[in-house]
Amino acid sequence: xxxxxxxxxxxxxxxxxxxxxxxxxxxxxxxxxxxxxxxxxxxxxxxxxxxxxxxxxxxxxxxxxxxxxxxxxxxxxxxxxxxxxxxxxxxxxxxxxxxxxxxxxxxxxxxxxxxxxxxxxxxxxxxxxxxxxxxxxxxxxxxxxxxxxxxxxxxxxxxxxxxxxxxxxxxxxxxxxxxxxxxxxxxxxxxxxxxxxxxxxxxxxxxxxxxxxxxxxxxxxxxxxxxxxxxxxxxxxxxxxxxxxxxxxxxxxxxxxxxxxxxxxxxxxxxxxxxxxxxxxxxxxxxxxxxxxxxxxxxxxxxxxxxxxxxxxxxxxxxxxxxxxxxxxxxxxxxxxxxxxxxxxxxxxxxxxxxxxxxxxxxxxxxxxxxxxxxxxxxxxxxxxxxxxxxxxxxxxxxxxxxxxxxxxxxxxxxxxxxxxxxxxxxxxxxxxxxxxxxxxxxxxxxxxxxxxxxxxxxxxxxxxxxxxxxxxxxxxxxxxxxxxxxxxxxxxxxxxxxxxxxxxxxxxxxxxxxxxxxxxxxxxxxxxxxxxxxxxxxxxxxxxxxxxxxxxxxxxxxxxxxxxxxxxxxxxxxxxxxxxxxxxxxxxxxxxxxxxxxxxxxxxxxxxxxxxxxxxxxxxxxxxxxxxxxxxxxxxxxxxxxxxxxxxxxxxxxxxxxxxxxxxxxxxxxxxxxxxxxxxxxxxxxxxxxxxxxxxxxxxxxxxxxxxxxxxxxxxxxxxxxxxxxxxxxxxxxxxxxxxxxxxxxxxxxxxxxxxxxxxxxxxxxxxxxxxxxxxxxxxxxxxxxxxxxxxxxxxxxxxx
Numbered sequence: 001x002x003x004x005x006x007x008x009x010x011x012x013x014x015x016x017x018x019x020x021x022x023x024x025x026x027x028x029x030x031x032x033x034x035x036x037x038x039x040x041x042x043x044x045x046x047x048x049x050x051x052x053x054x055x056x057x058x059x060x061x062x063x064x065x066x067x068x069x070x071x072x073x074x075x076x077x078x079x080x081x082x083x084x085x086x087x088x089x090x091x092x093x094x095x096x097x098x099x100x101x102x103x104x105x106x107x108x109x110x111x112x113x114x115x116x117x118x119x120x121x122x123x124x125x126x127x128x129x130x131x132x133x134x135x136x137x138x139x140x141x142x143x144x145x146x147x148x149x150x151x152x153x154x155x156x157x158x159x160x161x162x163x164x165x166x167x168x169x170x171x172x173x174x175x176x177x178x179x180x181x182x183x184x185x186x187x188x189x190x191x192x193x194x195x196x197x198x199x200x201x202x203x204x205x206x207x208x209x210x211x212x213x214x215x216x217x218x219x220x221x222x223x224x225x226x227x228x229x230x231x232x233x234x235x236x237x238x239x240x241x242x243x244x245x246x247x248x249x250x251x252x253x254x255x256x257x258x259x260x261x262x263x264x265x266x267x268x269x270x271x272x273x274x275x276x277x278x279x280x281x282x283x284x285x286x287x288x289x290x291x292x293x294x295x296x297x298x299x300x301x302x303x304x305x306x307x308x309x310x311x312x313x314x315x316x317x318x319x320x321x322x323x324x325x326x327x328x329x330x331x332x333x334x335x336x337x338x339x340x341x342x343x344x345x346x347x348x349x350x351x352x353x354x355x356x357x358x359x360x361x362x363x364x365x366x367x368x369x370x371x372x373x374x375x376x377x378x379x380x381x382x383x384x385x386x387x388x389x390x391x392x393x394x395x396x397x398x399x400x401x402x403x404x405x406x407x408x409x410x411x412x413x414x415x416x417x418x419x420x421x422x423x424x425x426x427x428x429x430x431x432x433x434x435x436x437x438x439x440x441x442x443x444x445x446x447x448x449x450x451x452x453x454x455x456x457x458x459x460x461x462x463x464x465x466x467x468x469x470x471x472x473x474x475x476x477x478x479x480x481x482x483x484x485x486x487x488x489x490x491x492x493x494x495x496x497x498x499x500x501x502x503x504x505x506x507x508x509x510x511x512x513x514x515x516x517x518x519x520x521x522x523x524x525x526x527x528x529x530x531x532x533x534x535x536x537x538x539x540x541x542x543x544x545x546x547x548x549x550x551x552x553x554x555x556x557x558x559x560x561x562x563x564x565x566x567x568x569x570x571x572x573x574x575x576x577x578x579x580x581x582x583x584x585x586x587x588x589x590x591x592x593x594x595x596x597x598x599x600x601x602x603x604x605x606x607x608x609x610x611x612x613x614x615x616x617x618x619x620x621x622x623x624x625x626x627x628x629x630x631x632x633x634x635x636x637x638x639x640x641x642x643x644x645x646x647x648x649x650x651x652x653x654x655x656x657x658x659x660x661x662x663x664x665x666x667x668x669x670x671x672x673x674x675x676x677x678x679x680x681x682x683x684x685x686x687x688x689x690x691x692x693x694x695x696x697x698x699x700x701x702x703x704x705x706x707x708x709x710x711x712x713x714x715x716x717x718x719x720x721x722x723x724x725x726x727x728x729x730x731x732x733x734x735x736x737x738x739x740x741x742x743x744x745x746x747x748x749x750x751x752x753x754x755x756x757x758x759x760x761x762x763x764x765x766x767x768x769x770x771x772x773x774x775x776x777x778x779x780x781x782x783x784x785x786x787x788x789x790x791x792x793x794x795x796x797x798x799x800x801x802x
Contacts, residue, residue, distance in 0.1 A: 004041065005033025014477070014794055021389045022358065023048040031355070031443030032338045032629040038353030087155055093117035094159055094202060097195035117201040124154040130208045137171060138164075148208075162196050163205040166217075170210075185214045193219045337398045337440030338629035343381060344436030355443055356393035357385040357413060362439055364432075367419075376429050381418040381437060385410050396442040400637040401435075402673050403428040405644075427674050434677060438633050460515035462574055467510035470518045471769075477522050477627070479794045483770040490571070491765040493581075495542040495563060497750035498534050501592045501716065503582035503709065504544070505737055505762075506530040507771055508575035523627055524618050525796030526734035527772045528580075533709040535560065535601060536594070545601045547708035548609050556609040558708060560601050570766060578767030581753075582776075583743040588718055597716040604701070604708065612657050612702035613691045613729045620730070620802075622684050624790030632684035643669045656697050661689040690787040691729040703729065706736045713741075725783035734775070734796070735786045742777040 003016040004026040016027035018034060025048035026041060028034040084090040084098060094117040118125040126148050138144050141157050144164070150156065166188055190196075196203075197219065206215045341350035341362075349363040362383045381399065394411040403424040410416055420437075423429040458469035474480040505528040507521075508514045517529025532546035542563035549559035570577055584592065619625050622632065643650040650669060658672045659665055667675060676683050693711065695702070703711055710728035713719060718741060719726055743749065743761050753763035764771050774796075779785075782801055789802040 003027060003029040003033055005029070005037035020045065020048075022046075023052055025049070025052050030628050035338060035340060035353050035441065035443070038358070039351075042353070042358075083155070087120075089119050089155070093119040094199040095119065097198050098158060117199070118156070120154070120156070124150060125156050126150065126160070126205055126208065133211055134209070138167065159199055159202045160205060162199065163203050163209065166206060167209045183213065185216070186210060188215070188217045190217050190219045336629050337634060338443045339631050339633040340439050340441050342436035342438050342633075344432060344434075346433070347436060350439070352441070354385070354395040354441055356388055356390075356395040357410070358387040358389060360385050360395075364437060376423045376426060378422045379420040379432065379437070381420070382415055383410070383418065383439075384415040386413045388413055398440040398442070398637075400438045400440065400640065401428055401431055402636060402640040402670060403431070405637060405641050427670055430677070431673065438637060440634065440637070443629060459518055460512050462511035462514075464510075466514065467576060470509045470514050473518055474521060477793055478525070478527070480527065480772060481770075485764070485768060485770050489766065489768045491752055491763070493567075493765060494750065494752060496540075497752070498536075498542055498563075498581065499584065499589055500534060500536045500594045500597060501584045501589060501713070501718070502534040503584070503737070503742065504532040504534065504546075505580045505582060505733070505771065505773065506532065506570075507578040507767075508573070509578065509769075511575040514575045522793060523625070523630070523791070524732040524734055525791045525793065526732055526737075527774060528733050528737065530577075531705045531709055531733055531736065532566070533712060534563070534581075535597060537598070545708070545712070547604075547703050547705045558604045558607045558609070558703070560605055576767075578769055578771045579765050580771045580773070581763045581765050582737060583749070583762065584718075585741055585743050586748070588741045591717050591720070593716045597712050600712050600715040604703065604711075607700050607703075610702035610704040610707055610729070611652050612697050613707065614704050615654065616657055616687070616689075616691045617704060617707065617730055617732050618791070619687045620690075620787060620789050620791075621688055622682075624792055627793050632687065635687070636683055639669055657691070658686065660692075660695050660697075661686055688788075690727055693727050693729050695729075706731055706733045710736060719781050722781060722783050726781065726785060727787065730786045732786075732791070734791075735789070737773050738775045738777070738779045740777050740780045744777055 003012045005028050006012050012029040012033065014029050016029050018028045018031065020026050020028075020034070020041065023045045026037075028037065084095055089095040118127065122128065130148055132147075134147060138147065142152070144157075144160075145152055145154070170186070203217065206217075340352040340360075343350050343362045343364045345364055345366055349361050351359070351361045354360050360383065362381060364379055364381050367378050367380055383397075385395065394409050396407065396409045398405065398407045399418060400406075404420075406418070408416070408418055423432065458466045459473065460466065461469070471480075471482050475482065507528045508517050508530065513529070520529055521527060530546075530548060532544050535543045535545055537543065543560050544563055544566040545558070545560040546566075547558045548556050549561065551557055551559070570579060583589075619635075626632065626635070639650065639654060642653070643655075647668070655668060655672070658669075659667055662672065662675055662679075664672075664675060672686075673683065676686055693701075693714075707729045710731055714723045714726065714728060717723070746761050749761070749763055761777065762773070786802070789798045790796075791798070
């Protein structure tokens with residue numbers, strides 16, 4: 001089952017594990033996609049709810065693959081690819097369509113013969129005729145497997161449901177008095193085939209199911225290629241219109257049958273009539289069910305109409321009961337508010353689906369101001385809530401302009417009001433006139449938000465609990481595996497094998513920096529959170545340069561320190577760092593100008609860490625760098641809040657950088673917003689303006705940990721003639737380790753280097769978990785690289801030369 005909200009502006013962040021709480025028939029990867037899909041789904045939700053009440057009727061052979069037919073797969077959850085690979089049929093023959101990575105076939109000729117396409121031994125597939133005719137009606141897969149003398153662990157049921165559906169349809173027709181057994185010819189009009197066209201060999205089983213009968217199948221649908229051996233659809237459309245034959249709908253879900261009925265009605269010009277025959281339907285089977293070996297289906301229990309829902313009251317139950325369940329419902333990401341819209345007098349009202357109330361509407365009216373500021377006036381936000389999914393739920397909202405952030409919660413279904421007695425200043429009034437008040441929904445409701453907060457807090461805890469929380473977050477949201485390394489976890493390093501320019505990737509997984517890095521990894525796609533670089537002096541002594549070294553005053557600065565000192569600090573680091581050494585390629589090392597590298601390092605030593613451009617190396621696009629539910633609206637609201645609370649912090653993090661982009665000086669955030677409005681540009685566009693390496697800030701050039709290294713590479717000649725056209729302050733850590741400048745030959749690595757059985761071309765020198773660097777050493781440097789690249793989890797796909 002796929003996310004129903006996919007393709008709605010932002011990419012899916014993971015598997016569709018959330019279901020609509022009302023109908024239970026559609027799934028979503030995130031609350032944000034569920035909310036954005038509501039405008040479409042609300043028209044069908046009630047109808048799907050009625051469909052789901054008949055789910056138990058769809059649980060019978062041949063519509064599901066139960067444990068009896070997939071015994072081995074049922075014992076352990078596994079992916080489709082794993083299920084097929086273990087049986088030696090992954091991406092082979094007819095099985096190529098049974099997982100998403102299967103390549104598309106364009107010819108059906110190779111699948112026409114009876115035994116081609118199965119790719120199984122003869123004892124595991126129905127490649128021979130049955131030993132005897134069917135002695136009884138088949139009522140289960142166990143019946144079928146016994147009749148065909150196939151062991152229950154054979155996976156053929158995954159494909160044989162196509163012909164067995166036809167068999168089932170004939171049984172239904174026989175019950176209704178349309179005797180099939182006395183016929184010598186059976187004509188089947190098969191509407192809407194797709195992957196069945198690549199699995200035609202499976203339909204040969206009809207010869208065994210209907211011995212001595214001539215079976216003709218006419219496939220009709222847009223997926224059928226022109227000039228194929230499969231029949232066209234014109235005749236069957238006419239037959240549907242002209243003759244009263246039984247019709248059995250056997251699509252993936254009852255809703256599809258509803259749509260098919262509408263389609264046939266449009267084709268024929270009058271309502272579809274199915275005389276004396278029930279319409280049988282087949283439910284879509286979700287991914288989890290297949291993973292368990294249940295084939296395409298999981299059984300959905302009928303939704304009960306209760307005064308409360310379990311996940312509404314779980315947070316108030318004992319910890320031992322509630323948390324294991326709540327962890328499946330809520331996570332740290334649910335702590336981020338989801339932008340549902342901006343409301344202003346000029347744009348009328350907005351509507352959306354909430355976490356508790358499914359139907360919500362908001363509007364804003366201006367009112368006269370108070371006595372102190374009568375000219376500015378104020379406003380009243382009216383928010384009408386209705387259609388709560390239970391009696392115990394509530395919705396939590398955040399309302400924001402760049403000048404204020406407030407919140408409220410709603411427990412009852414009625415029209416609520418939020419009053420702004422007076423706008424802060426004329427600029428806020430003008431902003432609200434143009435852009436409105438931003439409305440954010442806490443996607444997990446009040447109690448779910450509290451649980452999500454408890455999920456976030458341990459990320460920053462310097463305990464085993466905190467470490468496990470960070471690992472769980474990265475596994476869930478980035479697909480990290482954290483494979484345990486064999487001991488010893490610390491390598492004995494020979495400095496003679498380390499050279500100037502060699503890159504150090506660091507991943508911290510507990511404590512203050514572990515929590516910060518976890519969030520940084522999630523938004524950027526980097527599997528490391530800090531970097532450093534090796535340097536050798538004229539005497540052959542090994543040093544380490546890094547931006548982010550903490551001095552005696554607790555300040556984060558750029559420093560070059562002896563290797564032994566840096567290594568000793570790493571071993572004592574309570575954040576449990578995982579560290580890998582990424583040697584430069586010999587050809588790159590040959591052109592590395594060590595003198596120029598040292599000159600640059602000394603010129604930057606003592607300067608502060610590059611906070612000015614930290615977030616701008618990540619934000620390249622208007623929408624495709626924000627993991628849902630994060631977006632530009634939330635970013636500006638956070639900036640506004642921090643500007644109010646910590647103006648010095650705000651100036652260091654973004655005010656100076658935004659002034660650089662506008663060509664202005666000393667404007668605060670509100671002045672920047674006013675200037676953006678005067679120029680008629682959007683604030684989210686301003687955020688995507690590429691950083692320039694030559695920009696000088698109030699405290700000098702600004703370089704993050706990775707920008708410091710790459711700027712050194714520029715000075716040392718690593719990028720050659722394109723150096724002037726590369727802005728290294730636009731690089732994230734992921735962008736850096738993906739550069740194709742590192743060693744690619746494992747045999748040239750030092751003897752002390754443990755690199756996962758020779759599979760990696762870098763050396764992990766510290767850490768209990770294998771450091772993963774997806775995309776490592778894969779992108780050739782090019783001009784203006786990484787200035788407009790997306791980075792959305794979980795795959796963080798990027799187009800070439802972005």
